[in-house]
Amino acid sequence: xxxxxxxxxxxxxxxxxxxxxxxxxxxxxxxxxxxxxxxxxxxxxxxxxxxxxxxxxxxxxxxxxxxxxxxxxxxxxxxxxxxxxxxxxxxxxxxxxxxxxxxxxxxxxxxxxxxxxxxxxxxxxxxxxxxxxxxxxxxxxxxxxxxxxxxxxxxxxxxxxxxxxxxxxxxxxxxxxxxxxxxxxxxxxxxxxxxxxxxxxxxxxxxxxxxxxxxxxxxxxxxxxxxxxxxxxxxxxxxxxxxxxxxxxxxxxxxxxxxxxxxxxxxxxxxxxxxxxxxxxxxxxxxxxxxxxxxxxxxxxxxxxxxxxxxxxxxxxxxxx
Amino acid sequence: xxxxxxxxxxxxxxxxxxxxxxxxxxxxxxxxxxxxxxxxxxxxxxxxxxxxxxxxxxxxxxxxxxxxxxxxxxxxxxxxxxxxxxxxxxxxxxxxxxxxxxxxxxxxxxxxxxxxxxxxxxxxxxxxxxxxxxxxxxxxxxxxxxxxxxxxxxxxxxxxxxxxxxxxxxxxxxxxxxxxxxxxxxxxxxxxxxxxxxxxxxxxxxxxxxxxxxxxxxxxxxxxxxxxxxxxxxxxxxxxxxxxxxxxxxxxxxxxxxxxxxxxxxxxxxxxxxxxxxxxxxxxxxxxxxxxxxxxxxxxxxxxxxxxxxxxxxxxxxxxx
Numbered sequence: 001x002x003x004x005x006x007x008x009x010x011x012x013x014x015x016x017x018x019x020x021x022x023x024x025x026x027x028x029x030x031x032x033x034x035x036x037x038x039x040x041x042x043x044x045x046x047x048x049x050x051x052x053x054x055x056x057x058x059x060x061x062x063x064x065x066x067x068x069x070x071x072x073x074x075x076x077x078x079x080x081x082x083x084x085x086x087x088x089x090x091x092x093x094x095x096x097x098x099x100x101x102x103x104x105x106x107x108x109x110x111x112x113x114x115x116x117x118x119x120x121x122x123x124x125x126x127x128x129x130x131x132x133x134x135x136x137x138x139x140x141x142x143x144x145x146x147x148x149x150x151x152x153x154x155x156x157x158x159x160x161x162x163x164x165x166x167x168x169x170x171x172x173x174x175x176x177x178x179x180x181x182x183x184x185x186x187x188x189x190x191x192x193x194x195x196x197x198x199x200x201x202x203x204x205x206x207x208x209x210x211x212x213x214x215x216x217x218x219x220x221x222x223x224x225x226x227x228x229x230x231x232x233x234x235x236x237x238x239x240x241x242x243x244x245x246x247x248x249x250x251x252x253x254x255x256x257x258x259x260x261x262x263x264x265x266x267x268x269x270x271x272x273x274x275x276x277x278x279x280x281x282x283x284x285x286x287x288x289x290x291x292x293x294x295x296x297x298x299x300x301x302x303x304x305x306x307x308x309x310x311x312x313x314x315x316x317x318x319x320x321x
Numbered sequence: 322x323x324x325x326x327x328x329x330x331x332x333x334x335x336x337x338x339x340x341x342x343x344x345x346x347x348x349x350x351x352x353x354x355x356x357x358x359x360x361x362x363x364x365x366x367x368x369x370x371x372x373x374x375x376x377x378x379x380x381x382x383x384x385x386x387x388x389x390x391x392x393x394x395x396x397x398x399x400x401x402x403x404x405x406x407x408x409x410x411x412x413x414x415x416x417x418x419x420x421x422x423x424x425x426x427x428x429x430x431x432x433x434x435x436x437x438x439x440x441x442x443x444x445x446x447x448x449x450x451x452x453x454x455x456x457x458x459x460x461x462x463x464x465x466x467x468x469x470x471x472x473x474x475x476x477x478x479x480x481x482x483x484x485x486x487x488x489x490x491x492x493x494x495x496x497x498x499x500x501x502x503x504x505x506x507x508x509x510x511x512x513x514x515x516x517x518x519x520x521x522x523x524x525x526x527x528x529x530x531x532x533x534x535x536x537x538x539x540x541x542x543x544x545x546x547x548x549x550x551x552x553x554x555x556x557x558x559x560x561x562x563x564x565x566x567x568x569x570x571x572x573x574x575x576x577x578x579x580x581x582x583x584x585x586x587x588x589x590x591x592x593x594x595x596x597x598x599x600x601x602x603x604x605x606x607x608x609x610x611x612x613x614x615x616x617x618x619x620x621x622x623x624x625x626x627x628x629x630x631x632x633x634x635x636x637x638x639x640x641x642x
Contacts, residue, residue, distance in 0.1 A: 076612070133477055133478050145578075147578060147579070149470050149475050150470075150473065152471065154470050154579055154580075155580070156454055156579055156580020156581060156582075156613070156616070157454050157580055157581065157582035157616045157617075158580055158612050158613070158615070158616040159580070159612075160580045160610060160612045160613050160616075161578070161579050161580040162578065162580075163577050163578070163580070163610045163613060164577065164578055166577050166610040166613075167573075167574050167577045167578065168570065168573055168574075168577075168608040168609075171566075171570050171608060179610060179611065180611070181607075181608075181610075245492075249489065249492050252488075252489055253488050253489075253574045253578065254578055256484045256485065256487050256488045256489075257466075257468060257475075257482070257483065257484070257485055257488065257574065257575055257578060257579070258468070258475055258477055258482050258578070258579075259475075259476070259477020259478055259479055259480070259481045259482040259483075259484070260477060260478065261477075261478035286502075287489040287492060287502075288489075289481060289484045289487040289500060289502075290500065290501070291397070291479050291480075291481045292477070292479070292481050292484060292487075294479070295477070295478045295479040295481075296478075
């Protein structure tokens with residue numbers, strides 16, 4: 001069995017990442033194809049099988065040599081049955097993904113939410129290696145989370161375990177979140193939040209540097225705000241400090257409740273590196289119960305965009321001995 | 322094996338509760354003895370074995386008919402080795418409890434933290450029955466917590482999983498906590514907090530009713546404050562509302578991170594019943610991600626002081642088939 005390959009699939013609203021991996025999780029070959037959303041779930045599944053076959057052919061192999069296909073999906077999943085409750089970006093609702101894919105592909109299929117597969121990827125081959133109690137956070141447009149306890153993803157009773165981005169970090173007031181509530185961590189610590197705060201400061205003329213960039217480019221990026229902060233723009237520093245404060249506070253909740261050994265942070269915003277991490281750690285330490293703080297490292301993710309396909313492959317690896 | 326009995330032990334700083342249970346967790350016989358703290362750990366262990374023997378004798382049985390002894394300890398524990406890191410109220414530090422008790426008693430012994438055994442008790446035979454993803458909260462002098470995921474206690478990497486009482490619920494300012502930090506949930510939602518707030522209001526003359534009770538009795542109890550609130554004292558209602566607000570917020574953090582199906586609340590303060598629970602649920606719903614809120618019930622614990630010995634017995638039940 002050790003010689004068999006695993007296919008890892010990370011389905012997004014724009015593109016599908018597909019990789020062929022060794023049974024130990026090394027990527028042998030990978031590719032990316034546009035998601036044919038308008039072709040519906042059957043069209044997307046056919047495209048995935050076609051892409052897997054293509055990668056296998058490039059390796060001179062066939063589906064017989066595949067231990068299975070692991071898949072990460074952007075939405076809540078019943079991982080036991082491989083049923084996708086909903087995937088808004090794909091227009092899916094109540095999709096029996098595992099069942100249909102197994103019929104289509106003729107190999108075993110396992111499915112989980114994409115924040116969870118990213119977490120599993122980091123646990124298996126990335127910054128979480130060796131940690132059986134860890135949390136992975138993705139800081140991008142939103143704030144995603146995957147929680148691992150005793151080496152297993154915490155799905156909870158309705159597949160919404162790990163919704164750390166929707167922890168209410170500001171109970172009174174706070175910006176409106178996509179989820180319909182206010183004060184969610186996501187509205188303070190995502191790229192969207194940093195851009196919103198930076199743009200506000202620029203529009204109010206508090207930061208001439210950000211105001212100039214806003215005028216030149218029509219909009220700001222999170223990187224603009226980080227660059228300004230790094231070069232000493234005090235308003236930009238305040239924007240980053242605020243995001244780090246709320247992120248440190250939110251992560252302290254996780255640490256006080258679960259006492260994980262590692263918190264791995266990835267996503268576009270995490271690219272800011274130590275400038276962000278040192279601030280997050282400082283707030284995290286302050287807000288965490290001493291033993292929980294001492295025993296937990298906060299480290300950058302190391303797998304980048306590959307975390308999803310690697311974690312999807314883990315779903316197969318852990319099932320097939 | 323089904324006919325064998327289990328001994329469940331709940332060690333506190335003042336008293337030790339010992340019960341003999343059927344293999345299915347029904348209490349056959351129970352007793353309570355003062356904790357001989359000054360006799361040291363060996364003295365306490367000898368007392369426990371003596372008490373177990375006494376209960377067995379009353380049943381006309383011997384240690385041969387015992388499947389094992391389960392123990393709940395007031396402090397962090399390495400549950401794999403049964404090593405007690407520290408138990409302040411007992412004056413213990415680095416106590417190899419499992420090892421010593423097995424030598425002394427000649428039967429298998431399993432050990433966990435007492436907040437965890439209380440949670441396991443409610444899961445097995447109490448308000449959590451049938452729930453494999455649940456959280457138990459004890460509202461007393463402090464706020465204790467036990468977190469269960471997939472039927473297993475979450476210990477975390479240093480045995481401090483479930484420290485929900487030390488979630489920083491008020492990041493700026495807030496009362497000083499015993500843990501040395503400020504703003505912990507425990508300083509807002511415990512009996513101690515309700516007494517502090519009620520006494521403050523009485524001393525400031527805001528509530529004539531509480532002021533009178535304070536003068537008559539020299540101090541207030543949490544029950545005094547609940548009774549006043551129930552009878553319409555608006556200041557007392559505000560005190561209870563504040564505690565419920567913070568508790569609902571803290572529980573929403575747990576729900577957003579873990580998506581449990583049930584949160585069981587016990588301890589002295591929980592005796593206030595629906596007057597408290599309805600308020601906690603209202604805040605909890607408001608602060609929780611919709612799917613997490615919908616799928617989670619908040620219910621009163623049902624085992625009272627027996628939860629600890631029953632959960633301790635579960636430690637044996639789950640190990641011995």
